[in-house]
Amino acid sequence: MLHDSFWTALADPHRRRIIGLLLERPRPVGEIVEACGLSQPSTSKHLKVLREAGLVHVDQEAQRRVYALDPAPIADLDAWLAPYRRLWNERLDALGRRLDQASDGTDADVGTDTDTDAKERPPSKD
């Protein structure tokens, strides 16, 4: 399950930035400091929050500490998202149906052209 600390950790833009950096590859603190433009203490504090939220873990290499992403919480977030995704798919479903209906003789350009790939999706149970 996702606890509070997870959401709190992700609530901060700098921390999301760090997460993004760590997605590319694990990095020592110095690199993160430089990339974020924050002071080193501030960065360390953010890293601590991320650590305590279980989002990252640290490997000690001599004096340096190399931070890396932990995939588990991401999976948890995915799970959290699941029920909402169902709703979202239902909407696309409805939109698709309406498109179908509309293309029944009239070329209706329905609203905003978001890249709606409402073609394939897992069966939504209701």
Added chain:
Amino acid sequence: MLHDSFWTALADPHRRRIIGLLLERPRPVGEIVEACGLSQPSTSKHLKVLREAGLVHVDQEAQRRVYALDPAPIADLDAWLAPYRRLWNERLDALGRRLDQASDGTDADVGTDTDTDAKERPPSKD
């Protein structure tokens, strides 16, 4: 795509609770007040935050305002998640390979590629 306001909105447990309530069905404010055990003003303020984050929208029915979930941000979150999901799949992959290796040198053929896509991903864009 995902605005700061989105993460900020989701950072509060009460607001996540509200989101959960609205997942079941749209609800008028009064119901949310009761379910959350918060004061009405406080609830209204949370709803405002959610509104401004684009997570919910409101339908006015006489004096009552019925709040409902907006699916779009959920889709955005899904998109945000995509690159991380890749990492996570790779981990599972690696784990699978290691398990394979451990179970003697029979023809190990577990996902040399990332076929472990549990579901198709919507186009990701940050």
Added chain:
DNA sequence: CGGTTATATTCCCGTCAAGGAATACACACG
């Protein structure tokens, strides 16, 4: 209109998080 219900907004206060500076700690190296 006047009253009632349903919701939003304002005011005020306590708490908490973020940031920088200074400092402490850990480890390598000579």
Added chain:
DNA sequence: CGTGTGTATTCCTTGACGGGAATATAACCG
């Protein structure tokens, strides 16, 4: 051992956020 580098922690200040009480707004009803 001492020195230097890399990182963590503490201290302090400031600003944002959450909560309740009081108040304002809007819509329905008679």
